[in-house]
Amino acid sequence: MFRPKNSIDRSALEENKKLIADFNRRNLLRGTFSLGALTMLTGCGATDNEAVRSFLQAFSSFNDRVQEAIFRPNHLAPTYREDQVVKPPRFNAYYDVEDVKPLDVKGWKLELSGLIDNKAPWSAEQIYKLPEQELIVRNICVEGWDYIGQWSGVNLRQFLERIGADVKAKYVAFRCADDYTECLDMATALHPQTILATKYAREPITDPFGFPLRLRTATKLGFKNAKWITALEVTNRFPGTYWSDRGFNWFAGI
Amino acid sequence: MMDDIAVKSTERHRAKLHPAAVRTMHWVNAIAIIIMIGSGWKIYNDEVLFGWLHFPEWISLGGDAQWALQWHFFAMWILMLNGLCYIGYGIFTGRFRRKLLPIWPSTVIADIRDALRFRLAHDDIRHYNAVQKLLYAGIILVITLQVISGWVIWKPMQLSELTQLFYDFQTARLVHFIGMAAIVGFLVIHVALALLVPKTIGAMITGGPPADETPPADPIHSPAE
Numbered sequence: 001m002f003r004p005k006n007s008i009d010r011s012a013l014e015e016n017k018k019l020i021a022d023f024n025r026r027n028l029l030r031g032t033f034s035l036g037a038l039t040m041l042t043g044c045g046a047t048d049n050e051a052v053r054s055f056l057q058a059f060s061s062f063n064d065r066v067q068e069a070i071f072r073p074n075h076l077a078p079t080y081r082e083d084q085v086v087k088p089p090r091f092n093a094y095y096d097v098e099d100v101k102p103l104d105v106k107g108w109k110l111e112l113s114g115l116i117d118n119k120a121p122w123s124a125e126q127i128y129k130l131p132e133q134e135l136i137v138r139n140i141c142v143e144g145w146d147y148i149g150q151w152s153g154v155n156l157r158q159f160l161e162r163i164g165a166d167v168k169a170k171y172v173a174f175r176c177a178d179d180y181t182e183c184l185d186m187a188t189a190l191h192p193q194t195i196l197a198t199k200y201a202r203e204p205i206t207d208p209f210g211f212p213l214r215l216r217t218a219t220k221l222g223f224k225n226a227k228w229i230t231a232l233e234v235t236n237r238f239p240g241t242y243w244s245d246r247g248f249n250w251f252a253g254i
Numbered sequence: 255m256m257d258d259i260a261v262k263s264t265e266r267h268r269a270k271l272h273p274a275a276v277r278t279m280h281w282v283n284a285i286a287i288i289i290m291i292g293s294g295w296k297i298y299n300d301e302v303l304f305g306w307l308h309f310p311e312w313i314s315l316g317g318d319a320q321w322a323l324q325w326h327f328f329a330m331w332i333l334m335l336n337g338l339c340y341i342g343y344g345i346f347t348g349r350f351r352r353k354l355l356p357i358w359p360s361t362v363i364a365d366i367r368d369a370l371r372f373r374l375a376h377d378d379i380r381h382y383n384a385v386q387k388l389l390y391a392g393i394i395l396v397i398t399l400q401v402i403s404g405w406v407i408w409k410p411m412q413l414s415e416l417t418q419l420f421y422d423f424q425t426a427r428l429v430h431f432i433g434m435a436a437i438v439g440f441l442v443i444h445v446a447l448a449l450l451v452p453k454t455i456g457a458m459i460t461g462g463p464p465a466d467e468t469p470p471a472d473p474i475h476s477p478a479e
Contacts, residue, residue, distance in 0.1 A: 047315070047316050047317045047318075047321040047325070048317065053321065056321065056324035056325065056328060057324070059324065059327075059328045060324055060327070063327050067409075070409070070412055071412065072412055075411075075412065075414070077411040077414060078411075078414055138410075138422075138423065140410065140423060141301070142319070142323070143300040143301040143319070144297070144298075144300060144301030144427060145301045146423055146424065218411060219411050219412070243320075246320060247318070247320035247321055247324065248320045248323065249323065249324070249327065253409065253411075253412065254408075254409060254410050254411045254412070
């Protein structure tokens, strides 16, 4: 069974304390104090307490294990008709769409590292030549909104096999041009509906949505689907991820 | 009637109205439900179903979305495990059958009429009136449905067969919201009525008078005094 090493590591929380405090996408809460229903019972800011956060983080790793246990590796998410596809897809990142920095495809490479036999980097041209799989699936955000998207690109399992990755390893980790990091459990990486997407609605994906390469899986919340990927690593060591370092559940399966 | 209770309470090992197991499960459930509602409101605020409805920050739990989610996914296990114990206990000890059944529409209507005229009897807290039975049985069903719709929202793909029963992900969210509203409505009535008859609160803490295993002679026309 998997247990993320740093989800119960207090030092990770301490290091990111400022980031956690600073993080607020909608600037609604900055400087305000959390006063929940439980707070009124206990008379303190329940979730501002480091011990409470450590406990919740530790419990989150229990929920990771539950989600791994109930994951159905061959169960397919429902697929939809092409006329149900929302165009363009809905943007979401840890910053606003105006702050997206488009990548120059000429200098772009996909770096490979970790438990992989052939670590030669891939150019966009090479990746766009690989056989494509199309997914018309529902994308669900952790916030609660969803839309039906049409993504195509190389199946991740096929890509991992092509580069000689150790598919018995625990994680497939991604680094992105905007310093975002993500990491999938191997079962999800090998799921038939997990792809490295290069197109949306049959057109090359545009800058806000991850050009030239992004992840799209039908069995994870939206934020797990890394955009502007620049590096892929196969590893047994949990590398941490942008959102799980900030208190969101790591597995984030749907 | 009071003499009757006093005599019975002198008997040894006489079961109380609310056995310790029921009291424990009641208060564990109360805490879990309050955490679920407070954190659920915070989660809801991130993507509202109704543009006119945002829950004030000061009555929500978590402060930031991720902590509200963590509270929700922690308390859900307490709610579910405690709820399973409670339902198992209620069925296997016969408590549900004894205390909550039968519920007849005619007695419910008669008791609502009496309640609105402030004539509903509550001297004997050992027997639930028909409105209480309806509310207590109803809230068990609502929370059960709430757990099911919650699973669908958590795992709409792993449980895609179940998701289809709710039509889709957003309708499951709507059902989950309506379930929350029903639970909050129940809580308001439940707490208000408990405060009106404070000995019911005492009974849920200490256990109350000895249980009366026999059904009341005439539940419809019990005296007001």
